[in-house]
Amino acid sequence: MNFEQEKTGPVTIITLPGETFEAAVVDDFKQDIAPVIEENTHVVFDLSNIRFLDSMACGALLTCHRKLKEKGGKMGLCCPQKQVSAIFDLMGFPQLFDVFKNREEALKAYG
């Protein structure tokens, strides 16, 4: 998965490509995100491109969250579209993750 990676201070922002984040690409995501999670402490996923995500994608995000938390890091999500926000609400993600409206909010919280 060719995601865009941007480092600002201690925060690494990953912009997920494509319009969907789902089962068909989750294996690629897991493989490519592993070194990023290994090398960084505070990671924010920019979801502005994503209009659909499924349970496999949610599981992959939960795994990233757990790994970062285990080493004292933080993980947040930013810029979710309306439907993605609704899916997060359905899954109870706002209780677990920091969900930011935009990058600035994320950088302010983690920077």
Place this chain on the structure above:
Amino acid sequence: MSQSLHRMEILSQMALLPAARRFVRNFCENDTCRQLLWEDLWQLELAVHEAATNIIRHAYGNRTDQPILIEIEVLEERIVVNLNHWGKPFKEPKSTPPPVHDGKGGFGLYMIERCVDRVIYAVSPNGKNTISLFKGLGK
């Protein structure tokens, strides 16, 4: 009484799930269930996607050459999506708790339960298995 029935068959491939979702969306936007609310429509799409994912992964063991027959039917006050497959049948799952509390998975079943009003798992003697998803119209 059924007002309309539409069918689509896909192979058991994750890459074909967007086409299955489009089929559901197009039907709901263009046919008799225009009164489906925005939230109801994406929830139905998501439930169909998750049920098809479970069929591919668990019923067909990730084989990519098996059929999934999707049927959409409008029955007066509700829409029914049947996902038919000829793989390993599912047991009726127990009600699943929210997954975020244990992080052990089961997200798909949880999502399906939250997205539709009722789910029925049926097994027929000829080897056809059906997951039926029911969603009320115009709530």
